[in-house]
Structure formats: C-alpha cells, structure tokens
Amino acid sequence: EVQLLESGGGLVQPGGSLRLSCAASGFSFSTYAMSWVRQAPGKGLEWVSLISSSGGATFYADSVRGRFTISRDNSKLFLRVNSLRVEDTAVYFCARVVWSGSYRFDYWGQGTLITVSS
C-alpha cells in the first residue's frame, strides 16, 4: 500500500523558515517523481514544486522560486521553505507523480500545515 506521511509544519513568523518532510513507503520511491502541492485555508490547490526520480531535475512555481528548495533521499521527500510570507499559509501535501508519458498526482499524503503569522 502506498503511504505518504508529511511532517514538519507549524507556526512561524514572517521571514522564518521550516523544513517539511514526507516519508514514503509501499512503492519503489526512487523510480517516481514527487511533488509538493499546497492548499490555503478554504482555497483551491496550488502546485508548488516537482523533483525528478533521480533528484537531478527540480521545478518550482513562480510564487515560490528562489525561496523554496525541494530535495529527496532514498525514502523521503523534503521541502525547505525560507523567507516565509503570510500568503504561504497552507496545508502542504506531498504527492507521487506519474511523469513519463503522463502527468498526474496519483497518491497524496494527508498534508502538514504551515501557518505564517506574527
């Protein structure tokens, strides 16, 4: 069974930083691209970042480029979030991506909440 479990969210002041983690199990992690997608309270989904299966390619939404960094190791996905803004407040989901010959988020974690407030 595919499982994705996020952690690392919390309350942080504007300008602060956090490191989100997503522990993956139940599939061959190293063969899948992975993404972070966020959802502000009461709002829709917003794609944040994608990393290739090897980790050699990374991509970001314009709204976070230069402030967020996606990375991965053998079984975990990470998102380093710096220079946080109030508008970054959201639940951050990690998602497995089918990226070759398709583009879909086929499994999602339950999410971790980042609240940016002074």
Next chain:
Amino acid sequence: QSDLTQPPSASGSPGQSVTISCTGTSSDIGYYNYVSWYQQHPGKAPKLMIYEVTKRPSGVPDRFSGSRSDNTASLTVSGLQAEDEADYYCSSYAGSNNVVFGGGTKLTVL
C-alpha cells in the same frame, strides 16, 4: 484567482447525473492530454479520479467519466451517491513543467 475556471458549486439528487466543467486555454487543456480530476472530502487528501482526460484509475467507479471539448474539460458523475459529495478539482499540464489547477467545485448531493 485560479488558472482554470470551474463553477463554485454543483448539485444533484441521488441517482441523477451531474457534470462539472473546467475551462482553460489552448496552452493547457486545449493542447495537452494531461487533464486530471481530483476528489477531496473535507479535511482529507485529494484522490485521483480521472487522468489523461478520460482514464479512470483502478478502483474508481465507472460512474465517473471525463471528456474534453476544445479548451474545456468536463467531469460527469452518473448515478449520484451520497458519498460523492465532495470538492472536485481539475488540473492540466501547462508546459514548461508547470501544472495548473481549477478553483474547485463543491458537489452537493441533495
């Protein structure tokens, strides 16, 4: 404001059919076959319901179907059931490794 446009709400009675639209542009929905639909119950993770415009993942009931005409994709739920009440989001690949989502549609089963 989202990149793809969905109606904020839709509704139907049990057993009826309802269709949710998702309008994009010739640079996303109208160009790529990578349109997906996600179901999200309150406080839960999104679940993939349709991918590549019309395909259903294993385990998704065949009451759910997808289609596309020009720059507009649609999700149809036939034989509505109480458990179908949820938020539904469309998404499309938009090139340059960018994915766009719709603002979501709240489906109410009357």
